[in-house]
Amino acid sequence: NAGVTQTPKFRVLKTGQSMTLLCAQDMNHEYMYWYRQDPGMGLRLIHYSVGEGTTAKGEVPDGYNVSRLKKQNFLLGLESAAPSQTSVYFCASKQDTQETQYFGPGTRLLVL
């Protein structure tokens, strides 16, 4: 099992460009999450999904959109990137009956 994988690993964008981050999990987990990690601010929840076809807003959803068309995939989109979105993005997943979230290796995004 690969667990939780994220693509790409690193990306540089110019302000105003768009991109999609892909998260995939092979554990048949119901719940999936997108976080951003910034120095001194911990992990902040952007959006999450409690099942295929569902999405919900987290703490910092502005400027991001998500989709969960397939159970195993959770996509995070930036329609018009801003320098404030420079961060490390982590995806996580968990089984609905358990508590542990399993994290991917992260995507480092730099917006110039």
Next chain:
Amino acid sequence: QQQVKQSPQSLIVQKGGISIINCAYENTAFDYFPWYQQFPGKGPALLIAIRPDVSEKKEGRFTISFNKSAKQFSLHIMDSQPGDSATYFCAARGTSGSRLTFGEGTQLTVNP
């Protein structure tokens, strides 16, 4: 608004010493308190967790102490080793069961 406050932001300990990281929370509805460990370049991984019906949980060299009345919990790492050098996040889960709120993180360095 940060609902889980973590301190210190960074901590340096000598090999064999005790590392202590503290967290305080505001929401009395939180019902699950995990600690995650993150090594450089990796995603966080669950280290140990506690529920509010117990005051302490120990797993090897790692212990969580929980004070429900004070709304505080802490991670103690006994006999700290250089391999414990990582960033540690406390977190808390609300009664909805689907979301975690993370603290700001503590960067632990254990000197040999």
